[in-house]
Amino acid sequence: MKKILFITGTRADYGKIKSLIKVVENHKDFEAYIYVSGMHLIEKFGDTYREVLKDHYKNVYVDFAQVNCGAMSYDFGNVVCNLTGYVSHIRPDLIVVHGDRIDALAGAIVGALNNIKVAHIEGGEISGTIDESIRHAITKFAHIHMVCNESARQRLIQLGETSKNIYIIGSPDIDVMLSDKLPSLPEAKDRYDIPFDTFALFMYHPVTTEFDSLPEKIAEVVTALIDSGRDYIVVYPNNDKGSEIILGEYNRLKGNPHFKIFPSLRFEYFLSFLKNAEFIIGNSSAGIRESGVYGIPAIDIGSRQTGRYRLEDTNIQHTDEEGAGILKAIGNIGRYRRKTMDYGQGDSTRRFFEILDSSNVWELEIQKKFVDMHATI
Numbered sequence: 549m550k551k552i553l554f555i556t557g558t559r560a561d562y563g564k565i566k567s568l569i570k571v572v573e574n575h576k577d578f579e580a581y582i583y584v585s586g587m588h589l590i591e592k593f594g595d596t597y598r599e600v601l602k603d604h605y606k607n608v609y610v611d612f613a614q615v616n617c618g619a620m621s622y623d624f625g626n627v628v629c630n631l632t633g634y635v636s637h638i639r640p641d642l643i644v645v646h647g648d649r650i651d652a653l654a655g656a657i658v659g660a661l662n663n664i665k666v667a668h669i670e671g672g673e674i675s676g677t678i679d680e681s682i683r684h685a686i687t688k689f690a691h692i693h694m695v696c697n698e699s700a701r702q703r704l705i706q707l708g709e710t711s712k713n714i715y716i717i718g719s720p721d722i723d724v725m726l727s728d729k730l731p732s733l734p735e736a737k738d739r740y741d742i743p744f745d746t747f748a749l750f751m752y753h754p755v756t757t758e759f760d761s762l763p764e765k766i767a768e769v770v771t772a773l774i775d776s777g778r779d780y781i782v783v784y785p786n787n788d789k790g791s792e793i794i795l796g797e798y799n800r801l802k803g804n805p806h807f808k809i810f811p812s813l814r815f816e817y818f819l820s821f822l823k824n825a826e827f828i829i830g831n832s833s834a835g836i837r838e839s840g841v842y843g844i845p846a847i848d849i850g851s852r853q854t855g856r857y858r859l860e861d862t863n864i865q866h867t868d869e870e871g872a873g874i875l876k877a878i879g880n881i882g883r884y885r886r887k888t889m890d891y892g893q894g895d896s897t898r899r900f901f902e903i904l905d906s907s908n909v910w911e912l913e914i915q916k917k918f919v920d921m922h923a924t925i
Contacts, residue, residue: 553640557586557651563815594812627654648683656689667692672700674855708918717899718892726894744779751832754790765869772874840888845881
């Protein structure tokens, strides 16, 4: 049996890779291991490691020894040290990482430095802020690339990756989004005590490279939401530098009947809310990717998602962190109910497993080579 180690550091990446973990867990030729790290372990953000444990995998390691001090470089080093010990113990045949967080970067580096193959889900995308640099760095350590679309594939080729090791599988969370097993809206509202008949979702994360201007920007955004007079389900930001500033501003929303605030929402329930929302607003990738699958209007605020979409014929409006622009965009949401399927068709799990079940992955050389643009490999 080949051992496949999945790294999860946030509520978001776990929701995306859950279906991949389960297909490995349930196959006789593979053994799934899950290393739970990072934001999952922070009480303030919901102790979301519990969501992983609820799925009852055979081999889950929650790294309670980890220290999360809020300095990304320190936390990254801590993950590398702890993960190295775990990897040396279980000796996986493949490490699977997702996206652009420091836990994924740690997984890619630990794998590469220990001659363990690394598969990267959703490489080749433009993330904005420091996340984009992390995503592309992971690419250079990974051996197998499972991307969402042709644009991402071309970026990896531009980064010097071997085209035969790049596979288009789409975004795995679309499999979950299109399934018939999501909780109903009444079930979701009952679980989270949501009193609203209609509502929008709000998620706003720090832009680490714009830390100095964050207090003014989030204050402007919160004021605009209050002034809109609409009802909102608010989800905490990620734990990047600046999250405390955002959470401090959310104190203004406490006691306001138009807002329900949560450290985290279980992924399937979040999708039920998204599917039935009037719109989603903020700077989360959910407004760029997932909202289009359901045709829900999205308002993208600020620079965090710059370059990830074209405004023509999409469900997305863009505005800066400026009250008048935000309120204008909210007033225009009725014109932006459009479906887009740019990140997959809902068959990512099948495509992922077909790759694992082929000989190509297991026979490729561990030594990577840079491919010049003019070369054909």
